[in-house]
Amino acid sequence: MLVKHSVISNIGRLSSLSPSSSVLRRQQFLVRTLCGSRFNPLKLIRAMSSTSEADAESILRTITPSLDPKRHKGQAGKIAVIGGCREYTGAPYFAAISALKIGADLSHVFCTKDAAPVIKSYSPELIVHPVLEESYSISEFSEEDKRKVQDKVIGEVDKWMERFDCLVIGPGLGRDPFLLECVSKIMLLAKKSNVPFVVDGDGLFLVTNSVDLVKSYPLAVLTPNVNEYKRLVQKVLNCEVDEQNAEDQLRSLAKQIGGVTILRKGKSDLISNGETVKSVSIYGSPRRCGGQGDILSGSVAVFLSWAQQLKSGPESPSENPAILGCIAASGLLRKAAALAFAKHKRSTLTSDIIECLGESLEDISPAS
Ligand SMILES: NC(=O)C1=CN([C@@H]2O[C@H](COP(=O)(O)OP(=O)(O)OC[C@H]3O[C@@H](n4cnc5c(N)ncnc54)[C@H](OP(=O)(O)O)[C@@H]3O)[C@@H](O)[C@H]2O)[C@@H](O)CC1
Ligand SMILES: Nc1ncnc2c1ncn2[C@@H]1O[C@H](COP(=O)(O)OP(=O)(O)OP(=O)(O)O)[C@@H](O)[C@H]1O
Numbered sequence: 001m002l003v004k005h006s007v008i009s010n011i012g013r014l015s016s017l018s019p020s021s022s023v024l025r026r027q028q029f030l031v032r033t034l035c036g037s038r039f040n041p042l043k044l045i046r047a048m049s050s051t052s053e054a055d056a057e058s059i060l061r062t063i064t065p066s067l068d069p070k071r072h073k074g075q076a077g078k079i080a081v082i083g084g085c086r087e088y089t090g091a092p093y094f095a096a097i098s099a100l101k102i103g104a105d106l107s108h109v110f111c112t113k114d115a116a117p118v119i120k121s122y123s124p125e126l127i128v129h130p131v132l133e134e135s136y137s138i139s140e141f142s143e144e145d146k147r148k149v150q151d152k153v154i155g156e157v158d159k160w161m162e163r164f165d166c167l168v169i170g171p172g173l174g175r176d177p178f179l180l181e182c183v184s185k186i187m188l189l190a191k192k193s194n195v196p197f198v199v200d201g202d203g204l205f206l207v208t209n210s211v212d213l214v215k216s217y218p219l220a221v222l223t224p225n226v227n228e229y230k231r232l233v234q235k236v237l238n239c240e241v242d243e244q245n246a247e248d249q250l251r252s253l254a255k256q257i258g259g260v261t262i263l264r265k266g267k268s269d270l271i272s273n274g275e276t277v278k279s280v281s282i283y284g285s286p287r288r289c290g291g292q293g294d295i296l297s298g299s300v301a302v303f304l305s306w307a308q309q310l311k312s313g314p315e316s317p318s319e320n321p322a323i324l325g326c327i328a329a330s331g332l333l334r335k336a337a338a339l340a341f342a343k344h345k346r347s348t349l350t351s352d353i354i355e356c357l358g359e360s361l362e363d364i365s366p367a368s
């Protein structure tokens with residue numbers, strides 16, 4: 001019994017190492033020798049590594065601020081989404097409205113001129129800035145005039161930048177080269193002002209092709225889906241996604257990008273900043289309708305801001321605010337998705353999940 005306990009505790013330590021290491025092979029040999037051939041050390045290692053499952057509900061309770069009458073508008077969060085173009089108007093709306101539904105005070109959207117009236121028509125709650133430009137609208141311009149347009153776009157965002165607690169860059173942004181060049185300048189501005197940002201959707205397309213834009217910025221969070229993650233791994237680690245060593249690979253990827261936080265979306269959401277790896281596997285919904293990732297990116301922005309506020313107070317949590325924000329957002333989205341699915345089954349849509357965000361958070365952290 002004692003021997004088995006010591007073997008298990010060694011495997012616990014080993015589960016944070018690369019399973020291909022010679023130390024691990026030696027340890028597997030030891031386990032087989034001590035515990036018999038039917039004992040499967042790899043199964044045990046997997047079970048041990050599941051201890052990285054985060055307690056999302058308790059984190060949600062810790063970082064959600066109380067509704068204090070002494071607080072004024074803006075103190076619960078001012079979020080801005082950079083996204084929305086001719087093709088995609090739903091994604092920036094989902095991200096921005098989710099931020100409000102969770103409890104942020106103000107939610108802005110910076111999108112192209114075509115997308116703005118559409119997004120405004122979805123909701124009067126959002127503050128929509130029609131400032132981004134795509135190549136087609138300036139195709140006749142000289143290089144100098146194009147530069148002027150770019151300066152104007154950057155100026156429009158810059159005058160707001162310091163007021164934001166967090167940006168969400170990418171939902172429904174599209175892949176127009178002129179627009180993406182402007183957005184890369186917006187990222188530089190955010191870094192200069194120390195404003196955290198969540199990069200999602202087409203923002204990840206941009207970042208994958210220019211990793212330096214986020215490298216070593218500790219306030220950057222990347223939220224890749226399956227395709228976006230594959231592209232990041234190929235570009236940064238120069239290899240394919242390895243499902244057998246998912247946690248180690250995610251840790252390496254985050255480390256290689258200088259300690260940014262990555263939330264890898266999937267059956268379980270995996271979160272790492274190159275040091276720790278946490279998972280959130282609360283049962284969500286079997287519906288995979290588009291837009292759920294947009295809810296997540298808007299939610300990460302709010303929870304990250306709240307965790308950041310807590311960090312400057314007396315009850316500062318030891319864990320990094322970006323990691324806490326990702327865990328909280330993932331846990332809440334999954335709970336809301338489960339609730340929406342219970343009500344709507346096969347016809348569950350992203351807007352149904354958004355309607356369940358408030359009830360799900362209330363269940364975990366009641367307003368009064
Ligand atoms: N209601 C809405 O408004 C919603 C809008 N959404 C918004 O949609 C955008 C794309 O996000 P997504 O999640 O569809 O991207 P993803 O899974 O990587 O790609 C799937 C496949 O499509 C392809 N592909 C994509 N874009 C392409 C392009 N411009 N041109 C050519 N190919 C392109 C891609 O090909 P690949 O990149 O692998 O070459 C892959 O095969 C993003 O802005 C998101 O926020 C969503 O949030 C959902 C709700
Ligand atoms: N197979 C799955 N089982 C359960 N939940 C999942 C699964 N895949 C994704 N999710 C959940 O759905 C959320 C959105 O992830 P998804 O991979 O759909 O993002 P996305 O493709 O970026 O979405 P979007 O359509 O908004 O762009 C994640 O937080 C995750 O919790």
Ligand SMILES: [Mg+2]
Nearest residue numbers: 201225293294
């Ligand atoms: Mg997405």
